[in-house]
Each structure stands twice: as structure tokens, then as C-alpha cells.
Amino acid sequence: MTETAAIPPLAAASSPSVSIRGLRLAFGAVTVLQDLDLDIAEGEFLVLLGSSGCGKSTLLNCIAGLLEPTDGQIFIKGRNVTWLEPSERGIGMVFQSYALYPQMTVRGNLSFGLRNARVPREEIDRRVARAAEILQIGPLLDRKPGQLSGGQRQRVAIGRALVRDVDVFLFDEPLSNLDAKLRTDLRVELKRLHQSLGNTMIYVTHDQVEAMTLADRIAIMKGGRIMQLGTPDEIYNRPANRYVADFIGSPSMNFLEGQWEGGAFRGKDILLPIPARTGGTARPAILGIRPEHVMTGPLAETAPLRTEVIVDIVEPMGADTLVWGELGGKPFRIRMDGQARVRPGDRLPIGLDPARASLFDARTEERL
Amino acid sequence: MDGPRGPRPRRILSRGNIMLYGTLIVVAIYYLLPLWVMVMTSLKGMPEIRMGNIFAPPVEITFEPWVKAWAEACTGLNCDGLSRGFWNSVRILVPSVALSIAVASVSGYALSMWRFRGSETFFAILLIGAFIPYQVMLYPIVILLREIGLYGSLWGLVIVHTIFGMPINTLLFRNWFAAIPEELFKAARVDGAGFWGIFLRVLVPMSLPIFTVSAIIQVTGIWNDFLFGVVYTTPANYPMTVQLNNIVNSVQGVKEYNVNMAATLLTGLVPLIVYFASGKLFVRGIAAGAVKG
Ligand SMILES: Nc1ncnc2c1ncn2[C@@H]1O[C@H](COP(=O)(O)OP(=O)(O)O)[C@@H](O)[C@H]1O
Numbered sequence: 022m023t024e025t026a027a028i029p030p031l032a033a034a035s036s037p038s039v040s041i042r043g044l045r046l047a048f049g050a051v052t053v054l055q056d057l058d059l060d061i062a063e064g065e066f067l068v069l070l071g072s073s074g075c076g077k078s079t080l081l082n083c084i085a086g087l088l089e090p091t092d093g094q095i096f097i098k099g100r101n102v103t104w105l106e107p108s109e110r111g112i113g114m115v116f117q118s119y120a121l122y123p124q125m126t127v128r129g130n131l132s133f134g135l136r137n138a139r140v141p142r143e144e145i146d147r148r149v150a151r152a153a154e155i156l157q158i159g160p161l162l163d164r165k166p167g168q169l170s171g172g173q174r175q176r177v178a179i180g181r182a183l184v185r186d187v188d189v190f191l192f193d194e195p196l197s198n199l200d201a202k203l204r205t206d207l208r209v210e211l212k213r214l215h216q217s218l219g220n221t222m223i224y225v226t227h228d229q230v231e232a233m234t235l236a237d238r239i240a241i242m243k244g245g246r247i248m249q250l251g252t253p254d255e256i257y258n259r260p261a262n263r264y265v266a267d268f269i270g271s272p273s274m275n276f277l278e279g280q281w282e283g284g285a286f287r288g289k290d291i292l293l294p295i296p297a298r299t300g301g302t303a304r305p306a307i308l309g310i311r312p313e314h315v316m317t318g319p320l321a322e323t324a325p326l327r328t329e330v331i332v333d334i335v336e337p338m339g340a341d342t343l344v345w346g347e348l349g350g351k352p353f354r355i356r357m358d359g360q361a362r363v364r365p366g367d368r369l370p371i372g373l374d375p376a377r378a379s380l381f382d383a384r385t386e387e388r389l
Numbered sequence: 390m391d392g393p394r395g396p397r398p399r400r401i402l403s404r405g406n407i408m409l410y411g412t413l414i415v416v417a418i419y420y421l422l423p424l425w426v427m428v429m430t431s432l433k434g435m436p437e438i439r440m441g442n443i444f445a446p447p448v449e450i451t452f453e454p455w456v457k458a459w460a461e462a463c464t465g466l467n468c469d470g471l472s473r474g475f476w477n478s479v480r481i482l483v484p485s486v487a488l489s490i491a492v493a494s495v496s497g498y499a500l501s502m503w504r505f506r507g508s509e510t511f512f513a514i515l516l517i518g519a520f521i522p523y524q525v526m527l528y529p530i531v532i533l534l535r536e537i538g539l540y541g542s543l544w545g546l547v548i549v550h551t552i553f554g555m556p557i558n559t560l561l562f563r564n565w566f567a568a569i570p571e572e573l574f575k576a577a578r579v580d581g582a583g584f585w586g587i588f589l590r591v592l593v594p595m596s597l598p599i600f601t602v603s604a605i606i607q608v609t610g611i612w613n614d615f616l617f618g619v620v621y622t623t624p625a626n627y628p629m630t631v632q633l634n635n636i637v638n639s640v641q642g643v644k645e646y647n648v649n650m651a652a653t654l655l656t657g658l659v660p661l662i663v664y665f666a667s668g669k670l671f672v673r674g675i676a677a678g679a680v681k682g
């Protein structure tokens with residue numbers, strides 16, 4: 022943490038809202054965040070996605086100033102905030118457990134930060150009224166948190182950040198405590214809120230649906246590192262490595278082991294011409310195909326590669342049907358139309374399209 | 390359709406129930422009997438007491454012993470009964486309870502929410518303090534108080550009570566605050582509240598049960614204290630318990646059992662009222678404070 026350390030040039034295009042430089046955080050001997058660099062653009066909705074314990078909350082807490090980094094710097098709006106108190110950083114935070122002050126009314130909860138900042142009374146009233154209108158919690162202002170439903174509580178928690186007119190909203194799994202229906206509703210509302218406010222938002226979740234639907238860009242984390250940073254489309258269609266490919270998508274991607282050489286992937290029972298961006302020599306490789314990208318029915322006929330899968334289990338899910346089968350001696354999942362009539366034991370003709378497949382180096386697990 | 394339907398009937402006088410209630414009744418009698426004897430004796434005149442049956446209710450109820458115990462009984466030169474001791478106890482109790490709860494709650498808060506370097510060690514030392522017998526520290530504290538000029542004064546005793554109340558009450562508060570979700574604390578920091586702002590405006594308002602528990606422990610402990618009262622104050626400031634002892638053990642004249650019983654009941658009244666008045670809150674606080682270590 023040297024003050025004199027040269028600041029790397031901030032991202033060129035638009036000056037970023039939040040920049041993280043060489044951020045490292047260790048609890049004793051355990052390193053939870055490793056040399057993280059991240060630029061988040063003004064008005065961007067960035068989702069930190071990863072399985073439990075990968076360091077998402079820790080990163081968010083560092084940005085908020087609730088945890089002191091072991092090393093590295095954090096900039097918000099070009100200002101070095103590394104040593105600033107949370108309240109001085111221009112951030113608002115929303116927590117999974119809502120974290121409302123139980124003895125204060127909704128109005129008291131909303132205005133607490135403003136009162137601490139000694140904002141004049143009329144200004145407080147004005148901002149509380151505006152936040153209440155945006156979040157439609159006007160009728161609840163005089164209630165205590167205990168008298169609110171989960172969804173209402175989380176709205177109040179969002180309002181608490183809203184009234185403070187912050188530059189950056191930080192969300193730590195804000196919807197995880199809500200039931201499925203409410204989660205979907207509030208997710209849409211959050212997206213709408215982001216569109217109308219235009220603030221930078223950093224959103225932690227382990228739910229990939231939330232991530233895909235909300236994010237401008239997603240950062241997939243594992244073991245305190247960012248495995249891939251990209252738009253939902255990039256993450257889904259061009260995963261940078263096998264971990265990301267496996268993590269994103271439900272049911273998860275099928276992986277076939279084999280060899281890449283001479284512009285084609287050769288595995289047990291299959292041979293698929295597929296270019297590798299990196300070119301280079303022959304090597305052991307893994308072919309990844311999403312269950313929903315496996316072609317069936319008449320479409321399968323037109324595919325570059327046609328083969329057959331022996332159906333093992335059929336799971337009808339209404340909108341679509343999930344078929345578990347076997348290909349090359351390994352389990353293979355196929356997502357079919359909900360109307361598909363398939364039975365265990367069937368030999369199901371399938372087609373594979375190299376344009377929708379991903380190729381990974383078997384050793385480094387990086388995308389080829 | 391024949392056969393059983395709905396809830397299965399239960400026998401009220403089952404063997405288990407008889408055993409259970411039998412035991413409870415016996416235990417209740419065992420504890421209530423002395424109280425019965427005391428109350429009855431305190432309502433009798435001396436002639437009736439000399440007749441000997443301590444369990445019998447008074448033939449002629451008299452409140453004379455209560456009046457005498459409160460206002461007329463003699464200890465040494467003073468003959469104004471327990472009332473003097475009562476007011477001394479009140480003057481000791483109020484600042485002691487207030488100060489010890491204030492110190493313990495802030496310590497518990499700092500130890501649970503603002504883990505600082507060495508906070509665990511500090512806490513460990515504090516806990517060890519709880520296991521050192523008072524007697525060991527009795528005399529060193531006399532010297533300490535003398536050095537700072539508080540020996541024999543009421544404030545000296547207040548400080549002693551505060552110090553000896555620290556370990557248990559700090560533990561209680563620390564556990565209570567440790568059970569409060571950390572996110573609440575984080576939210577308050579993001580909202581710009583500082584050390585005192587978080588404590589006074591967020592945590593204290595939601596901690597009534599633990600303050601009640603702590604207050605009860607301190608009120609009863611300090612009210613019942615005898616040793617510190619004798620050691621660290623002068624006769625003019627003796628608390629009620631010391632005065633009670635002096636009345637009951639006074640060697641002059643006949644033993645007035647009825648006055649002694651009334652005096653004892655009067656002295657025990659404060660803790661008794663505190664327990665009755667706060668029963669539910671006390672249980673809630675104890676349960677909550679004990680959950681997390
Ligand atoms: N105060 C702490 N002390 C030690 N280890 C911690 C602490 N807080 C978090 N960790 C560890 O850091 C890792 C990342 O935690 P966290 O950021 O909360 O993960 P998540 O991605 O689920 O939000 C976890 O392995 C956790 O055990």
C-alpha cells in the first residue's frame with residue numbers, strides 16, 4: 022500500500038466508475054482475493070457470479086470499505102478511496118438479510134444515513150418521499166421492518182441506498198432470501214431501476230439466471246480470481262475456459278474427451294471438424310456442447326455431424342424435456358422440445374454443429 | 390367406518406403425571422415452608438411466639454414487628470431501624486447498576502463488533518477475573534481505594550461493584566451482540582454511523598432483553614452484597630444487608646424473632662419484586678445471551 026505507486030492508466034474509452042488495481046486480501050494465511058484488476062464503466066451493471074465461498078462478498082466488502090485490503094487500490098469516480106470510510110465513498114449497499122434497523126420505522130431506516138450526514142430536514146423529507154415513490158413504499162413509511170414482507174423489506178433496503186444519492190450501488194445477493202415468484206418480480210424491478218437511474222451497479226449472486234438477465238457484464242469468480250469477464254452472450258457462447266463453461270448453463274454443458282488435430286476434434290464415436298483459434302499443434306482436447314445446442318428431429322439431418330444417443334432417462338419439464346443418454350460411453354444431456362416423445366431405450370439421432378460447440382485444451386482447460 | 394378417529398384420548402391421572410406433579414408439589418412445599426414460617430412469625434406478638442408452634446398462623450395479627458423493624462429497631466447508637474440501611478442501599482445501588490451496565494455493555498459491544506488487535510486476549514483475561522475468589526482481592530482493593538482517596542466513601546463501593554460486575558456482564562453483552570447479524574452493523578457503517586452512533590442508535594434500542602437481564606443480575610447482586618458493604622464503607626453508609634445483620638445479631642435484650650423475621654423479609658423484598666416484575670424478559674434475555682459463545 023504505497024501511496025507513491027504508479028497508477029496504471031485508467032480504461033481509455035469512458036472513464037470507469039470503479040477501478041480495482043492489484044487488489045489482494047488475505048485473512049491470516051488464507052488468501053481470499055488474489056491480485057484482482059477490474060474496471061467497471063460508468064452506468065454499467067456488473068454481476069459478480071461464482072459459487073459459494075469464491076470471494077464475491079469479500080470483493081464487494083472491499084469496494085464498500087467494510088474490509089481493508091491487504092494490498093492494492095480502489096478508485097471510485099477517479100478518486101482513490103482505498104483508505105476512506107464506507108460512508109465517504111459514494112456507495113450504497115443492499116444486503117441479503119436486508120439488514121434493516123429493527124427499532125426504526127421505514128422512514129427512520131431511509132433517513133438514517135442522511136441524518137448521520139447532517140442533511141437538512143427538508144432535504145431529507147424530499148429525498149425520502151422521492152425514494153418512496155420510486156420504490157412504491159409510500160404507504161409503509163411509518164411501519165417497522167417487522168411488519169413488512171420480505172419483498173417490502175428489500176425495497177426499503179434499496180431505498181436506503183437510493184436516498185443517499187450514491188454513485189455506485191452494491192448488492193450482495195439481495196434476492197436470495199425471497200421466494201421464487203417474488204425474486205423474479207424484484208429482479209425485473211431492479212433492472213427497471215437501473216435503466217431509469219443509470220447508476221453503476223455491482224451485484225453479487227450465485228444465481229446464474231439473475232446474472233444473465235441483469236448484467237451488462239458478468240465476472241465469473243473462482244478461488245478469489247476472475248475466470249472470465251464478459252457480456253452474458255460472451256460468457257454463454259464463448260466461455261473462456263472449462264470452469265466457466267461448466268458453471269454457466271443449466272443443465273450444464275456436455276464435455277467429450279478426445280484429441281484435436283488437423284482442424285478436427287476426434288473423440289470416441291465422433292469426428293467433428295472444428296477450428297481452433299489458436300491453431301498450433303495436435304493436443305488432447307475437450308469438446309463442450311450445451312444440451313440445448315444438440316440438434317434433434319429433422320434438424321439433426323442437416324447437421325455437420327450426425328450420430329446417435331441411447332436414451333437412458335427422460336425428464337419432462339413442461340416447456341422442454343431433458344433427455345439423459347449416453348455418447349462415447351459418457352453421460353450426455355440433451356434438451357428437447359417439451360412436446361418431444363422419447364422413451365428410455367430409444368436410439369435418438371442427434372446432430373452437432375461446430376459453430377455452437379466450444380473446444381478446450383485438456384491440460385490448461387483454456388478455450389482453444 | 391368404525392374404530393378410532395380424531396385425537397387419541399389421554400388419561401390425566403397417568404402414572405407419569407402423578408409422579409411429576411407429586412415431585413413438584415413436594416419441592417414447592419419444601420421451599421415455601423420457611424417462607425410461611427417467616428411471614429407467620431413476623432405477624433405474631435412475642436407472647437404468642439413463646440407458645441412455641443412456629444407453623445401455626447397468628448391468633449391475633451399484628452403489624453407491630455414490621456413497623457419496629459423498619460423504623461425503630463436499634464443498631465448500636467441508632468434506633469431508626471432498617472430504613473437508614475434501605476436508603477443507603479438505594480444510594481449504592483442506583484449508581485452501581487447504572488455504571489456497571491454502561492461499562493459492560495460498551496465493552497461487550499467493542500469486543501464483539503470491533504474486534505481489535507488483542508481483543509480476544511482482553512476478553513480471556515476478563516473471564517479469568519470472574520474465577521478469582523473475591524477474598525483474594527479484598528485487601529489490595531482497600532489499599533487501591535485508599536490511594537485514590539475513595540476508601541470508606543460510597544463512590545469507592547460503586548467502583549468496586551462496577552469492577553466485579555464486569556466479567557459476567559461483559560460476557561453477557563458480548564454474546565448478545567455477537568448474535569446480531571453482522572450485516573446490520575455493516576449497513577450502519579455504510580450509512581455513516583460511527584462507534585457510538587451504531588451502539589446508541591442501532592444496537593441499544595434492539596437490546597432491551599439483555600439490558601434487563603444485566604440489570605436484574607446487578608440489582609440483586611448488589612442489593613444482596615454484604616462483604617463489600619462492610620469492607621469498603623463506614624457505618625454511616627452501611628447497606629441494608631449489613632444493617633439487617635446488626636439488628637438480628639444484636640446481643641442486647643431478648644431476641645425478638647418477629648422483628649427479625651420482618652426485617653429479613655423487608656430486606657429481601659427488592660430482589661423479589663425485581664424477579665416477579667421482569668420474569669418473562671429475564672428468561673428471554675438469558676436464553677438469547679447464552680446461545681452463542
Ligand atoms: N472473516 C473471515 N475470516 C477468515 N476467512 C473468511 C472471512 N470471511 C470470509 N472468509 C473466507 O473467504 C472466502 C470467501 O468468502 P466470501 O467472500 O464470503 O464468499 P462468497 O463468494 O460466498 O460471498 C470463504 O472461503 C470464506 O471462508
Ligand SMILES: [Mg+2]
Nearest residue numbers: 077078079194
Ligand atoms: Mg457471499
